[in-house]
Amino acid sequence: MAYAQVLSSPYAYASFNRVMPQGFRRSKGLSYFSVNSIINQDKQIHICMEMQRENGSGIKVPHVLTVAGSDSGAGAGIQADIKACAARGVYCSTVVTAVTAQNTVGVQGVDIVPEDFVAKQLKSVLADMQVDVVKTGMLPSIGIVKVLHQSLKEFPVRGLVVDPVMVSTSGDVLAGPSVLTVFREQLLPVADIVTPNLKEASALLGGLKLETISDMHAAAKLLHDMGPRNVLVKGGDLPDSLDAIDIFFDGENIFELRSSRIKTRNTHGTGCSLASCIAAELAKGSSMLQAVKAAKRYIEAALGYSRDIVIGNGPQGPFDHLLRLKRNIHNSSRQKGFDPSDLFLYAVTDSRMNKKWGHSIADAVKAAIEGGATIVQLREKDIETRDFLEAAKSCLKICRSHGVPLLINDRVDVALACDADGVHVGQSDMPAHIARTLLGPEKIIGVSCKTPEQAEQAWFDGADYIGCGGVYPTNTKENNVTVGLDGLKTVCLASKLPVVAIGGIGLSNAHAVMEINVPQLKGVAVVSALFDRQCVSTETRKLHSVLIEATSIVK
Numbered sequence: 258m259a260y261a262q263v264l265s266s267p268y269a270y271a272s273f274n275r276v277m278p279q280g281f282r283r284s285k286g287l288s289y290f291s292v293n294s295i296i297n298q299d300k301q302i303h304i305c306m307e308m309q310r311e312n313g314s315g316i317k318v319p320h321v322l323t324v325a326g327s328d329s330g331a332g333a334g335i336q337a338d339i340k341a342c343a344a345r346g347v348y349c350s351t352v353v354t355a356v357t358a359q360n361t362v363g364v365q366g367v368d369i370v371p372e373d374f375v376a377k378q379l380k381s382v383l384a385d386m387q388v389d390v391v392k393t394g395m396l397p398s399i400g401i402v403k404v405l406h407q408s409l410k411e412f413p414v415r416g417l418v419v420d421p422v423m424v425s426t427s428g429d430v431l432a433g434p435s436v437l438t439v440f441r442e443q444l445l446p447v448a449d450i451v452t453p454n455l456k457e458a459s460a461l462l463g464g465l466k467l468e469t470i471s472d473m474h475a476a477a478k479l480l481h482d483m484g485p486r487n488v489l490v491k492g493g494d495l496p497d498s499l500d501a502i503d504i505f506f507d508g509e510n511i512f513e514l515r516s517s518r519i520k521t522r523n524t525h526g527t528g529c530s531l532a533s534c535i536a537a538e539l540a541k542g543s544s545m546l547q548a549v550k551a552a553k554r555y556i557e558a559a560l561g562y563s564r565d566i567v568i569g570n571g572p573q574g575p576f577d578h579l580l581r582l583k584r585n586i587h588n589s590s591r592q593k594g595f596d597p598s599d600l601f602l603y604a605v606t607d608s609r610m611n612k613k614w615g616h617s618i619a620d621a622v623k624a625a626i627e628g629g630a631t632i633v634q635l636r637e638k639d640i641e642t643r644d645f646l647e648a649a650k651s652c653l654k655i656c657r658s659h660g661v662p663l664l665i666n667d668r669v670d671v672a673l674a675c676d677a678d679g680v681h682v683g684q685s686d687m688p689a690h691i692a693r694t695l696l697g698p699e700k701i702i703g704v705s706c707k708t709p710e711q712a713e714q715a716w717f718d719g720a721d722y723i724g725c726g727g728v729y730p731t732n733t734k735e736n737n738v739t740v741g742l743d744g745l746k747t748v749c750l751a752s753k754l755p756v757v758a759i760g761g762i763g764l765s766n767a768h769a770v771m772e773i774n775v776p777q778l779k780g781v782a783v784v785s786a787l788f789d790r791q792c793v794s795t796e797t798r799k800l801h802s803v804l805i806e807a808t809s810i811v812k
């Protein structure tokens with residue numbers, strides 16, 4: 258590859274910069290490229306600066322560097338730190354100090370990384386990346402603590418969070434008593450906060466007994482005398498306490514921070530995650546007290562969410578930092594992605610009609626599914642949010658038990674809150690690309706479109722299907738422009754996405770709609786024809802037969 262080609266290839270430059278931290282560029286990294294003999298370090302730096310200028314100033318993201326041990330079970334240590342930072346929207350780089358063979362039973366082995374290699378990792382990250390806050394976990398040797406202290410002098414950062422990890426909850430030693438002196442002498446005086454649990458606070462204080470909340474108050478003050486700006490003594494292991502109580506001392510004021518104690522075995526790694534979350538909040542710009550409070554709320558929420566998950570056979574399991582695992586395990590009979598054939602008989606609810614016939618939303622949905630509805634959309638315009646959420650939850654149960662997707666009209670918040678299968682948005686609702694960002698790649702998003710341009714935009718925005726109409730005049734939507742069968746056909750032919758026809762469709766005209774016979778048209782969406790009726794299941798069954806007949810003739 259010629260030098261000029263390298264210069265003109267953004268990908269080559271991006272990879273080039275990614276693989277080569279400053280110190281390595283000349284000697285090692287160049288072997289990645291055939292131009293290695295031509296580019297010298299000055300040119301590279303010049304080129305990088307030029308590229309940054311060309312791309313605008315770029316966006317600086319909050320950045321935590323964790324200096325900690327690896328936990329093979331991934332509940333604590335480096336792995337917990339990465340997940341906690343990700344959950345808080347902060348970038349996390351990692352310097353590994355030790356590798357542990359660890360699971361929910363205990364620690365089966367520890368291999369300490371040589372201190373010069375810890376130093377090398379520290380330099381790689383600190384010299385190149387804009388670290389805001391350093392968080393420390395397992396620092397298993399005196400040499401490693403000293404190396405860290407030296408690196409921080411050379412490359413100062415905005416904040417230092419020290420979690421003085423010593424013993425795992427299973428009782429295994431992660432950093433022996435020999436490091437206590439260097440901890441006290443070198444690390445604590447430069448720490449913005451130190452976050453010991455009861456045992457660690459006791460060890461740092463020479464074996465002081467800590468059994469009560471007032472003992473924790475005293476310990477926080479004594480630890481503060483060792484130099485850190487703030488102290489958090491964690492009470493996760495406080496015997497017989499109904500709440501999870503931590504004591505925070507900033508040198509002037511002392512705070513008892515309480516949260517409910519979650520009854521769960523899944524508390525492995527709470528300490529690491531709490532400290533990482535504090536570091537993440539500091540990196541985003543919070544004050545120390547705000548950061549600690551936010552971190553405590555985060556742990557409480559994550560433990561609450563994870564209380565029943567089962568990972569491993571030992572006494573202490575990991576929790577779910579991103580609050581997502583359960584969804585896939587339990588509720589999702591809808592493991593598959595979006596299937597366009599689900600649009601075949603698309604039932605859209607209407608609260609006024611349900612009220613008129615004395616149906617609850619859940620009863621109406623159940624009846625529609627029994628009659629053959631292949632997808633359901635809750636379109637509840639005049640309902641309180643809380644009632645909507647409750648109704649959505651009960652409908653979701655019904656839909657999941659029948660393998661029928663449930664979409665929410667317009668309300669992305671409600672869809673997220675009840676973990677529905679997706680949303681349907683109109684042209685004046687939440688833009689589809691923003692709904693996609695909020696809902697993630699797996700949820701279904703449908704968009705109402707009347708024109709080929711809108712259909713094109715929906716495709717571009719990452720929608721899964723479009724609803725096209727009103728095909729016929731309808732009184733479910735006021736002032737709705739009717740596109741007719743011709744308009745429907747034009748949009749279908751232009752659409753890259755599957756289409757469901759909507760608007761005034763029922764038993765009498767569903768056949769005519771399907772007869773336009775274009776491959777993009779997958780089915781019809783109906784409101785009144787199903788729900789403005791006494792017996793919803795009977796009406797749905799009849800419409801289902803009409804559609805089956807229409808499609809069998811058409812095909």
Ligand SMILES: Nc1ncnc2c1ncn2[C@@H]1O[C@H](COP(=O)(O)OP(=O)(O)OP(=O)(O)O)[C@@H](O)[C@H]1O
Pocket residue numbers: 333424425426453454455491492493494501502503516517518519520521524525526527528529530531553556557560
């Ligand atoms: N069951 C629980 N419910 C709610 N919060 C808890 C629970 N257990 C611990 N916490 C909170 O989690 C945080 C970590 O405290 P803990 O005393 O468990 O740290 P730790 O022993 O260092 O944790 P680990 O060694 O498992 O990483 C504290 O804020 C504590 O109050």
Ligand SMILES: Cc1ncc(CO)c(N)n1
Pocket residue numbers: 325326327328333334335357359394395422424425426431525526527528529
């Ligand atoms: C690697 C590692 N760091 C910290 C802890 C403390 O939870 C642990 N169990 N393992």
Ligand SMILES: [Mg+2]
Pocket residue numbers: 420422454528529
């Ligand atoms: Mg701990």
